[in-house]
Amino acid sequence: xxxxxxxxxxxxxxxxxxxxxxxxxxxxxxxxxxxxxxxxxxxxxxxxxxxxxxxxxxxxxxxxxxxxxxxxxxxxxxxxxxxxxxxxxxxxxxxxxxxxxxxxxxxxxxxxxxxxxxxxxxxxxxxxxxxxxxxxxxxxxxxxxxxxxxxxxxxxxxxxxxxxxxxxxxxxxxxxxxxxxxxxxxxxxxxxxxxxxxxxxxxxxxxxxxxxxxxxxxxxxxxxxxxxxxxxxxxxxxxxxxxxxxxxxxxxxxxxxxxxxxxxxxxxxxxxxxxxxxxxxxxxxxxxxxxxxxxxxxxxxxxxxxxxxxxxxxxxxxxxxxxxxxxxxxxxxxxxxxxxxxxxxxxxxxxxxxxxxxxxxxxxxxxxxxxxxxxxxxxxxxxxxxxxxxxxxxxxxxxxxxxxxxxxxxxxxxxxxxxxxxxxxxxxxxx
Amino acid sequence: xxxxxxxxxxxxxxxxxxxxxxxxxxxxxxxxxxxxxxxxxxxxxxxxxxxxxxxxxxxxxxxxxxxxxxxxxxxxxxxxxxxxxxxxxxxxxxxxxxxxxxxxxxxxxxxxxxxxxxxxxxxxxxxxxxxxxxxxxxxxxxxxxxxxxxxxxxxxxxxxxxxxxxxxxxxxxxxxxxxxxxxxxxxxxxxxxxxxxxxxxxxxxxxxxxxxxxxxxxxxxxxxxxxxxxxxxxxxxxxxxxxxxxxxxxxxxxxxxxxxxxxxxxxxxxxxxxxxxxxxxxxxxxxxxxxxxxxxxxxxxxxxxxxxxxxxxxxxxxxxxxxxxxxxxxxxxxxxxxxxxxxxxxxxxxxxxxxxxxxxxxxxxxxxxxxxxxxxxxxxxxxxxxxxxxxxxxxxxxxxxxxxxxxxxxxxxxxxxxxxxxxxxxxxxxx
Numbered sequence: 001x002x003x004x005x006x007x008x009x010x011x012x013x014x015x016x017x018x019x020x021x022x023x024x025x026x027x028x029x030x031x032x033x034x035x036x037x038x039x040x041x042x043x044x045x046x047x048x049x050x051x052x053x054x055x056x057x058x059x060x061x062x063x064x065x066x067x068x069x070x071x072x073x074x075x076x077x078x079x080x081x082x083x084x085x086x087x088x089x090x091x092x093x094x095x096x097x098x099x100x101x102x103x104x105x106x107x108x109x110x111x112x113x114x115x116x117x118x119x120x121x122x123x124x125x126x127x128x129x130x131x132x133x134x135x136x137x138x139x140x141x142x143x144x145x146x147x148x149x150x151x152x153x154x155x156x157x158x159x160x161x162x163x164x165x166x167x168x169x170x171x172x173x174x175x176x177x178x179x180x181x182x183x184x185x186x187x188x189x190x191x192x193x194x195x196x197x198x199x200x201x202x203x204x205x206x207x208x209x210x211x212x213x214x215x216x217x218x219x220x221x222x223x224x225x226x227x228x229x230x231x232x233x234x235x236x237x238x239x240x241x242x243x244x245x246x247x248x249x250x251x252x253x254x255x256x257x258x259x260x261x262x263x264x265x266x267x268x269x270x271x272x273x274x275x276x277x278x279x280x281x282x283x284x285x286x287x288x289x290x291x292x293x294x295x296x297x298x299x300x301x302x303x304x305x306x307x308x309x310x311x312x313x314x315x316x317x318x319x320x321x322x323x324x325x326x327x328x329x330x331x332x333x334x335x336x337x338x339x340x341x342x343x344x345x346x347x348x349x350x351x352x353x354x355x356x357x358x359x360x361x362x363x364x365x366x367x368x369x370x371x372x373x374x375x376x377x378x379x380x381x382x383x384x385x386x387x388x389x390x391x392x393x394x395x396x397x398x399x400x401x402x403x404x405x406x407x408x409x410x411x412x413x414x415x416x417x418x419x420x421x422x423x424x425x426x427x428x429x430x431x
Numbered sequence: 432x433x434x435x436x437x438x439x440x441x442x443x444x445x446x447x448x449x450x451x452x453x454x455x456x457x458x459x460x461x462x463x464x465x466x467x468x469x470x471x472x473x474x475x476x477x478x479x480x481x482x483x484x485x486x487x488x489x490x491x492x493x494x495x496x497x498x499x500x501x502x503x504x505x506x507x508x509x510x511x512x513x514x515x516x517x518x519x520x521x522x523x524x525x526x527x528x529x530x531x532x533x534x535x536x537x538x539x540x541x542x543x544x545x546x547x548x549x550x551x552x553x554x555x556x557x558x559x560x561x562x563x564x565x566x567x568x569x570x571x572x573x574x575x576x577x578x579x580x581x582x583x584x585x586x587x588x589x590x591x592x593x594x595x596x597x598x599x600x601x602x603x604x605x606x607x608x609x610x611x612x613x614x615x616x617x618x619x620x621x622x623x624x625x626x627x628x629x630x631x632x633x634x635x636x637x638x639x640x641x642x643x644x645x646x647x648x649x650x651x652x653x654x655x656x657x658x659x660x661x662x663x664x665x666x667x668x669x670x671x672x673x674x675x676x677x678x679x680x681x682x683x684x685x686x687x688x689x690x691x692x693x694x695x696x697x698x699x700x701x702x703x704x705x706x707x708x709x710x711x712x713x714x715x716x717x718x719x720x721x722x723x724x725x726x727x728x729x730x731x732x733x734x735x736x737x738x739x740x741x742x743x744x745x746x747x748x749x750x751x752x753x754x755x756x757x758x759x760x761x762x763x764x765x766x767x768x769x770x771x772x773x774x775x776x777x778x779x780x781x782x783x784x785x786x787x788x789x790x791x792x793x794x795x796x797x798x799x800x801x802x803x804x805x806x807x808x809x810x811x812x813x814x815x816x817x818x819x820x821x822x823x824x825x826x827x828x829x830x831x832x833x834x835x836x837x838x839x840x841x842x843x844x845x846x847x848x849x850x851x852x853x854x855x856x857x858x859x860x861x862x
Contacts, residue, residue: 042510042513042514045514046514046515076533079473079533079537080536080537080540082473083473083476083477083537083540083541083544084477084537084540084541084543084544085544086540086543086544087540087543088539088540088543090550090551091536091537091539091540091543091550091551092536092540094532094535094536094539094551094553095532095533095536095537095540097532098529098530098532098533098536099529101525101526101528101529101532102507102510102526102529104525105511105522105523105525105526105529106510106511106514106515106522106526108519108522108525109511109514109515109517109518109519109522109523109526110514110515112515112517112518112519112522113514113515113516113517119521119522120521120522120525122525122602125600146600169556169577171553
């Protein structure tokens with residue numbers, strides 16, 4: 001828990017008892033990340049500046065990470081498509097990172113207007129050294145000397161999200177959602193007390209509030225749980241940033257920019273804390289189910305298939321293989337709906353090669369999952385889930401489990417009912 | 432003339448007569464600069480790429496300098512004004528230079544589409560080291576190693592105009608029109624054979640073609656003449672870039688991006704060339720005439736006045752002081768019309784201080800000038816100008832001369848007639 005111990009409590013441990021505090025410093029260093037919607041227009045930029053100004057007046061030191069304004073990244077990509085059919089990664093990264101540059105300079109100006117001295121830094125200036133994988137660069141090292149100097153001088157540092165400079169001195173983009181990663185990596189490199197990720201909603205919810213009105217904001221969630229809560233329908237930190245935070249022990253606080261109420265803290269599980277058996281119900285209706293029937297059950301077939309799909313950048317998610325009967329088996333898996341055609345093309349080659357019966361794609365499915373760290377020590381949770389779904393007439397097409405998650409693939413038309421039923425069955429509703 | 436000798440003629444001087452050329456290399460290195468209008472939309476960007484591709488297929492090596500697209504710089508400034516009333520120079524430069532970044536990345540993509548390998552470079556990556564004067568940074572040094580490496584590898588280098596990195600490692604903007612300076616400085620640093628500045632028109636004209644239909648494109652003009660031809664009504668390279676080119680002997684070619692015809696070459700005067708007595712008639716209707724009447728004729732008054740105006744960033748142009756009579760004199764000068772109020776304010780203080788009679792501002796004036804290197808050795812040119820204006824009933828309000836220019840301030844309503852009459856009187860019309 002490298003991120004936590006530096007929160008200074010009310011009192012200076014080096015101070016002799018009874019003496020007047022001279023250099024008492026309860027100042028926290030906070031990394032605050034605001035996404036594209038939060039800086040979408042001049043008025044919102046000024047609101048972000050006011051928010052930061054209040055944090056600064058409260059006595060804390062702030063490092064800000066900002067994304068490009070609103071839909072600017074999409075607009076830049078559309079411009080690139082209008083200009084050319086060829087988009088070398090190096091040039092695309094140069095183009096896209098212009099968005100964060102604009103946002104960070106504008107936020108700095110608004111901060112000056114709000115009476116808060118501030119300096120902006122590109123990824124390169126903030127010390128983000130990356131590899132040369134344009135469009136999806138990996139951070140190799142963060143050397144935030146200039147950011148630290150600015151903060152030490154009592155100024156706010158505003159850092160452009162999702163960008164860095166490669167080992168070949170080229171501008172790189174960390175990918176969509178990369179601003180969360182920038183914020184977490186910076187919080188780690190600076191030894192910040194907390195990394196605050198601002199979203200449109202007030203935290204992480206037990207399920208999608210648009211589907212289930214009684215959905216409840218979770219005061220805390222563990223890294224592991226959050227990582228299992230993919231695509232639950234409400235904004236959440238990018239998975240990559242949560243992985244980074246878990247690896248480096250950076251404490252996250254997911255909260256709303258439009259209220260000062262506490263959001264959801266993301267942290268390591270407290271070993272001696274009573275775990276909620278089920279913390280959240282999530283769902284995802286963006287995928288399709290692929291089923292290959294009659295696959296000869298011999299070693300290497302699955303390996304060949306999924307290597308071929310990986311080589312074609314198809315992002316396979318759930319994989320289920322039935323028990324073999326009479327030497328043949330069925331393999332089912334889910335892929336993003338956009339990848340159905342590519343997947344069918346590759347899969348049909350394999351079907352012909354290994355002599356399987358055929359392949360079928362079903363886009364009208366959804367996945368519903370329950371997530372909870374307490375599952376590890378509570379057998380029977382999966383059974384409760386299956387019973388609940390059966391009680392509501394929801395047929396389960398595929399099942400996949402991890403230590404703290406159970407996912408079922410169901411018909412898309414039944415997903416809302418499934419989510420509501422499970423949210424109710426596991427007592428997640430607002431008290 | 433460091434820029435000229437490297438144009439290699441049709442033949443290799445190191446080659447023995449009669450032998451077959453083996454490594455004959457007539458390849459020229461050309462810096463081409465395209466302004467904001469030339470890269471104003473995706474279609475124009477593709478046209479620029481086609482133009483460059485043709486230059487490359489012709490066998491020349493090309494370094495490209497591009498401005499921000501269309502009115503993007505204005506839009507970024509408007510955005511800054513919408514966000515904040517405070518615009519720290521460091522942040523404004525970060526914001527504005529995003530425009531050239533976008534343009535250079537998009538031009539690179541279009542070049543790839545046109546089959547021309549290309550890499551983009553920011554001012555910093557292209558080695559433009561500047562001072563820390565944000566918004567109007569001065570180039571201290573150009574170290575174009577990366578540009579040279581790209582060109583040596585047979586690729587086109589696309590450089591963002593008007594930007595650099597300061598001695599404090601901050602992004603700097605060279606100012607409006609700075610892309611011309613970037614192109615000239617790069618041409619010098621690379622030892623390029625020519626710096627081509629592309630505009631909407633086919634070159635530099637003897638006068639404004641919109642005013643005088645017989646205006647003629649000049650095949651060549653000297654640096655000195657071009658520097659005197661301020662604000663002639665047709666696009667011309669930024670003065671700063673012409674100064675830079677003159678100082679460092681960089682040969683310029685002002686031409687149109689929409690035709691392959693020769694434009695106007697800008698070069699040193701050939702010492703033994705017969706000079707045109709008058710090369711061009713220019714005019715400028717953007718200024719106002721200020722007159723301070725009854726100024727006590729004692730040392731220091733003019734110095735005090737113009738120092739005060741300079742301290743308030745008023746850009747004083749022509750200054751004329753009449754001969755003193757009875758110990759008082761009149762001082763007239765021109766300032767941009769936008770600066771009238773500021774100028775009056777400062778000037779009234781001085782009037783009170785030194786006991787002058789008063790100050791008067793007249794915005795309805797224009798300046799008409801004749802420019803020609805041959806004037807130096809041809810007395811009587813000014814007389815011809817004054818006679819011509821008198822013959823057309825144009826009253827002269829102020830006169831100012833340099834070695835190769837005579838300027839008269841006249842009523843704005845008479846400027847078109849004055850320009851046409853002078854263009855005719857000095858035989859500048861198309862033959």
